[in-house]
Amino acid sequence: MELPFAESYKMKMVEPIRRSTRMEREQWISSANYNLFNLKSDQVFIDLLTDSGTGAMSDRQWAAMMLGDESYAGASSYYNLKNAIEKIFGFPYFLPTHQGRAAENVLFSTLVKQSDIVPGNSHFDTTKGHIEFRKATAVDCTIDEAFDIDSPHLFKGDIDLEKLENVLRAHPRESIPFIIVTVTCNSSGGQPVSMKNMREVYAMALQYGIPVCFDSARFAENAYFIKLREEGYRDKSIKEIVSEMYTYADMTTMSSKKDGIVNMGGFIGLRSEELFRRASTFNIMFEGYITYGGMSGRDMNALATGLDEGTEFEYLETRIRQVEYLGNLLISYGIPIQKPIGGHAVFVDAKAFLPKIKQEEYVAQTLAIELYKEAGVRGVEIGTLLADRDPLTRENRYPGLELLRLAIPRRVYTNNHMDVVAAGLKNVWDRRNEITRGYNIAWEAPIMRHFTVVLEKTK
Numbered sequence: 001m002e003l004p005f006a007e008s009y010k011m012k013m014v015e016p017i018r019r020s021t022r023m024e025r026e027q028w029i030s031s032a033n034y035n036l037f038n039l040k041s042d043q044v045f046i047d048l049l050t051d052s053g054t055g056a057m058s059d060r061q062w063a064a065m066m067l068g069d070e071s072y073a074g075a076s077s078y079y080n081l082k083n084a085i086e087k088i089f090g091f092p093y094f095l096p097t098h099q100g101r102a103a104e105n106v107l108f109s110t111l112v113k114q115s116d117i118v119p120g121n122s123h124f125d126t127t128k129g130h131i132e133f134r135k136a137t138a139v140d141c142t143i144d145e146a147f148d149i150d151s152p153h154l155f156k157g158d159i160d161l162e163k164l165e166n167v168l169r170a171h172p173r174e175s176i177p178f179i180i181v182t183v184t185c186n187s188s189g190g191q192p193v194s195m196k197n198m199r200e201v202y203a204m205a206l207q208y209g210i211p212v213c214f215d216s217a218r219f220a221e222n223a224y225f226i227k228l229r230e231e232g233y234r235d236k237s238i239k240e241i242v243s244e245m246y247t248y249a250d251m252t253t254m255s256s257k258k259d260g261i262v263n264m265g266g267f268i269g270l271r272s273e274e275l276f277r278r279a280s281t282f283n284i285m286f287e288g289y290i291t292y293g294g295m296s297g298r299d300m301n302a303l304a305t306g307l308d309e310g311t312e313f314e315y316l317e318t319r320i321r322q323v324e325y326l327g328n329l330l331i332s333y334g335i336p337i338q339k340p341i342g343g344h345a346v347f348v349d350a351k352a353f354l355p356k357i358k359q360e361e362y363v364a365q366t367l368a369i370e371l372y373k374e375a376g377v378r379g380v381e382i383g384t385l386l387a388d389r390d391p392l393t394r395e396n397r398y399p400g401l402e403l404l405r406l407a408i409p410r411r412v413y414t415n416n417h418m419d420v421v422a423a424g425l426k427n428v429w430d431r432r433n434e435i436t437r438g439y440n441i442a443w444e445a446p447i448m449r450h451f452t453v454v455l456e457k458t459k
Contacts, residue, residue, distance in 0.1 A: 008314040034455035045376030053257035055410030068298025077297035084304040091269030093276035098294030100255025101126040111177040120180035122187035146188040147400035155194035157185030182215040183222040190342020192225035202248035211250035220259040221343030224316040261306035329422035345407040361438025364402040375424025385450040
């Protein structure tokens, strides 16, 4: 008899979570102005809002924290992290930041100016926000298959080379500070980018004299999919695959709260000493001195260890198979999701789920609210709310996909929790035709509105 799959870890500590009643949840979400970000954590039973900073650290990481060097300048923890980044990614220069959007803020302050064009694959919300805040434009060059949830394409995060070249031809070199490649591509459903596509994008970038920047939040999960899905990589280790991936990048920003498996942290990796010096000025202004950059010594030590652990196949297999477990349960219930199943989350097709809700009534947000009321499960909308308004017309931008993202924290929940999530969503699915009203915006911030938006039910 073949042995069943089991997690590659055992538990040393647990944290109690409380079940609430539907009546409580309906009151709580109303008081939160129908914004799931406004809920208190103890009002949530299973929290799939994000996988960012919500994972469980290992005994090795906790041990490393105890050895953290909190010196202001030149701490040994800084050099531990520097060595880990150079060993895994190959970047000789790096700047620590307190998280990924801080890394974007520092790097984009250095490189992005008004009227610039930044092409890439479905820019993440903070990435697009930092670009548009500087009155530049993010141009999505993702392949068309990414927007067809039933397409079996194995690398839906790929950049369409024809779309990219059209952008590069249409604009002068000096107006394109870099091409950004997000690995994996969160906004298209946690979908990976193939090594072949990275290689081809980099070759085109060299031809036009434009650098390539990787958004590396989930780089290890991307490497896992390359190992399993791309010809020629089955026998390579995750670290070997990562090493090749970053030969096709000139720089990187990373939210270490994902594949670094830490609760706080980020960094910028660079090949250019001149760019490192320029970015250092902004790092000191916004983050802190260049050898801590918003991170404590203990956090840098934990990250150095997390990068090592997170690039091991056994850990990644356990992590991604849990995402697959939930996705396959939902498929078995007939619930429409982005396929193939992504690396960090399951993405539910809200438009297909709730066909009676108009897109201008925020269909994915409506589904997220219904799931919370049903089961105490907090997900997040990846749709019109997140897409925000066009910075010129101030009209809503309506994306091709309206998705409910169920992002699974690393090493936190068991498959029993995934059963609850699936059952809750199945219950909403069974009464989907009764859900006919969405939500209107009562107040919103001028940029990245989804974090703080105030909603009200449509009449």
